[in-house]
Amino acid sequence: MAAEVGAPTPADVYRARARIAGRVARTPLLSSPRLARACGADSVSLKLEMLQPSGAFKLRGATHALLALAPETRTRGVVTASTGNHGRALAWAARAEGVACTVCLSALVPANKVAAVRELGAEVVLAGDDQDAAVAEALRLAETRGLGYIPPFDHPDVIAGQGTLGLELLEDAPDLDTLLVPLSGGGLLAGVALAVKAVKPDVHVVGISPQRGAAMIESLRAGRPVEVAEETTLADSLGGGIGLDNRYSFALVRALADTVVQVSEAEIAAAMRELHRHERLVTEGAAAVGVALLARGEVPGGGRRAVVLVTGNNVDMDRFTRLICERD
Numbered sequence: 001m002a003a004e005v006g007a008p009t010p011a012d013v014y015r016a017r018a019r020i021a022g023r024v025a026r027t028p029l030l031s032s033p034r035l036a037r038a039c040g041a042d043s044v045s046l047k048l049e050m051l052q053p054s055g056a057f058k059l060r061g062a063t064h065a066l067l068a069l070a071p072e073t074r075t076r077g078v079v080t081a082s083t084g085n086h087g088r089a090l091a092w093a094a095r096a097e098g099v100a101c102t103v104c105l106s107a108l109v110p111a112n113k114v115a116a117v118r119e120l121g122a123e124v125v126l127a128g129d130d131q132d133a134a135v136a137e138a139l140r141l142a143e144t145r146g147l148g149y150i151p152p153f154d155h156p157d158v159i160a161g162q163g164t165l166g167l168e169l170l171e172d173a174p175d176l177d178t179l180l181v182p183l184s185g186g187g188l189l190a191g192v193a194l195a196v197k198a199v200k201p202d203v204h205v206v207g208i209s210p211q212r213g214a215a216m217i218e219s220l221r222a223g224r225p226v227e228v229a230e231e232t233t234l235a236d237s238l239g240g241g242i243g244l245d246n247r248y249s250f251a252l253v254r255a256l257a258d259t260v261v262q263v264s265e266a267e268i269a270a271a272m273r274e275l276h277r278h279e280r281l282v283t284e285g286a287a288a289v290g291v292a293l294l295a296r297g298e299v300p301g302g303g304r305r306a307v308v309l310v311t312g313n314n315v316d317m318d319r320f321t322r323l324i325c326e327r328d
């Protein structure tokens with residue numbers, strides 16, 4: 001791998017774990033004999049990251065990046081441009097640490113999402129007509145007000161923070177041979193695979209994206225970061241680009257993912273129903289893509305002991321209720 005200067009290492013993941021200890025949940029691993037039967041494996045375990053207090057694993061990276069800032073930057077505050085789980089996580093972490101948090105949002109963001117960010121105690125700055133304009137404003141505020149800009153995935157401290165999840169897996173599922181990871185910007189896969197492969201290099205790491213708008217997978221195929229048209233998907237937390245100027249997550253995913261696969265909207269919906277009906281879990285679409293893949297009837301790479309990352313529960317409950325009443 002052509003390691004970028006400052007790219008995160010396994011040692012950074014261990015340091016991140018010490019730093020965020022007590023500030024994020026150590027989430028449980030739930031064994032699913034039913035899913036193991038469905039894909040012919042010896043065991044399938046679900047890592048329940050939606051039990052983080054902000055509703056998704058992103059609290060790990062956001063908390064770590066915030067704590068890693070220079071004290072004088074932290075005193076001034078942090079800024080980002082995400083409405084999704086990263087924005088929620090950063091607002092949550094900032095409130096917990098007593099740090100001011102600004103979230104730049106475009107005029108396209110619906111009022112209920114703007115209100116949700118404010119409810120978490122963040123200051124909302126409305127800027128421009130699209131996500132690019134919101135990011136530009138966040139960078140401008142970082143520059144002019146001296147705030148710490150914390151992006152959702154392409155940042156060494158964010159990646160190291162997500163990797164702490166992998167250290168828990170090494171303790172709780174030391175014999176795992178296959179890891180199924182929802183894939184968008186790649187911060188999660190990069191961090192977790194970095195931690196797990198440092199100890200168990202033969203673990204087969206599978207990145208899973210929806211068929212609609214899979215920017216990382218298209219970039220891997222092209223051999224460089226590319227833009228793809230954004231499309232609506234049930235896995236809305238997996239939408240968005242990886243950045244044409246991507247510095248860390250693309251190279252790490254290219255080096256560490258053994259297989260990447262895309263799943264359909266119908267498969268994602270069926271997996272959300274499966275998780276609800278049989279595991280009694282509320283999950284968002286992004287969190288269900290690993291189960292969607294196993295439901296095809298086999299573990300990629302022929303693995304026997306699979307761990308599936310179930311990453312978040314940020315889903316509109318009216319929509320969820322309708323979805324679970326439908327049939328596959």
Ligand SMILES: *Cc1c(COP(=O)(O)O)cnc(C)c1O
Pocket residue numbers: 056058084085086152153182183184185186187188189237238284286287311312313
């Ligand atoms: C962000 C997110 C992912 C993907 O993480 P990346 O680091 O962007 O690849 C998966 N699931 C959920 C619920 C998320 O919020």
